[in-house]
Amino acid sequence: MTTVTIEDAFTELYGAGPEGVWAAPGRVNLIGEYTDFNDGFVMPLALPHTAVAAVSRRTDGVLRVHSADVSQGVVQLRLDALEPLSDTGWAAYPAGVVWALREAGHPVTGADIHLSSTVPTGGGLSSSAALEVVTATALNDLYELGLSASQLAVLAQRAENDFVGVPCGIMDQMASACCTEGNALYLDTRDLSQRQVPFDLAAQGLQLLVVDTRVKHALGDGAYAERRAGCEAGARALGVRALRDVPYAELPSALERLADEGENVRRYVRHVVSDDHRVEQVIALLDAGDVRAVGPVLVEGHVSLRDDLRVSCPELDLVVSSATAAGALGARMTGGGFGGSAIVLVEEATAAVVSKAVTEAFAAAGHTAPRIFPAVPSQGARRVA
Incomplete structure (x- = not known):
């Protein structure tokens, strides 16, 4: 051929x-x-x-x-x-x-x-x-x-x-x-x-899996722009150029100052400021060579995206819950949400077990079978x- x-x-x-x-x-x-x-x-x-x-x-x-x-x-x-x-x-x-x-x-x-x-x-x-x-x-x-x-x-x-x-x-x-x-x-x-x-997972006996849920929910249409507008409204109300200028340590007081801005703006601000902090946490862990400790930070990020930003969906939540229950070190949705993909940090030795658990969970829930593959930094x- x-x-x-x-x-x-x-x-x-x-x-x-x-x-x-x-x-x-x-x-x-x-x-x-x-x-x-x-x-x-x-x-x-x-x-x-x-x-x-x-x-x-x-x-x-x-x-x-x-x-x-x-x-x-x-x-x-x-x-x-x-x-x-x-x-x-x-x-x-x-x-x-x-x-x-x-x-x-x-x-x-x-x-x-x-x-x-x-x-x-x-x-x-x-x-x-x-x-x-x-x-x-x-x-x-x-x-x-x-x-x-x-x-x-x-x-x-x-x-x-x-x-x-x-x-x-x-x-x-x-x-x-x-x-x-x-x-x-x-x-x-x-x-x-x-x-x-440096992100050489293989040297640590680890893998980062991508789980493409193969779904895209119409709820995502316009939701990105709405959240962007909400973040910009929060920054204006706090008198900062952008939410990156709100120190994580000052997040509680910032949220108090946003009492009149509505619950959505408060939730969006809480997510963005805390996720910036999570990036800094992950950097510190990678610099220290403690890659496994990144896992719980990924899960915290997913919870924030699910509960504060509200851009997750049942399929993405199922990836995180089934993967962690099967022994994954951590997992979270990645990208804009309402479908799309999640990432899962696993021990290389358990990658097949975790992948199987996620696939079986999708089948039991009646979802389309996900596509799972390793993310190799390229x-x-x-x-x-």
């Missing part, structure tokens, strides 16, 4: 070979959820699953994009006609990046792009950020723009915020662009300062051919 390469597919689509091939990964977030749009701290790691793009330049102001994963032909767009919030479906992600680059004054004159991705869609693993970052990385190289990985991430975020219309923070794009193999990325989302934190965006 002959394997068709992405270069072959590009050639068949566009009549000539690509100038190069690039890859950008999806991500899971170890800790720090809904903190990135509050100028807070996050700690994602890149997955081995990637969006791959074969790309060539054009000089006629035309963008042609095709996805091997969507049953649709080549989408052709004129660069001078790209409009934010226009309905271009999946193609809005690469098109938005081209738009953002041109809006920033970069001389992009067109491109032919063929995409293929192994990042699970709808799993909360940043499949959209991977599409954006791989497009930005390829065009940066081909047009010799000289932009850093962080700068590309900011432009990719602008594409998603302003062109696609999703008010996401910067974490997903920074993770896809800047993560390195074997490390988690400790990121300050205010100034984008970062530190690569390389961020790069040229591969």
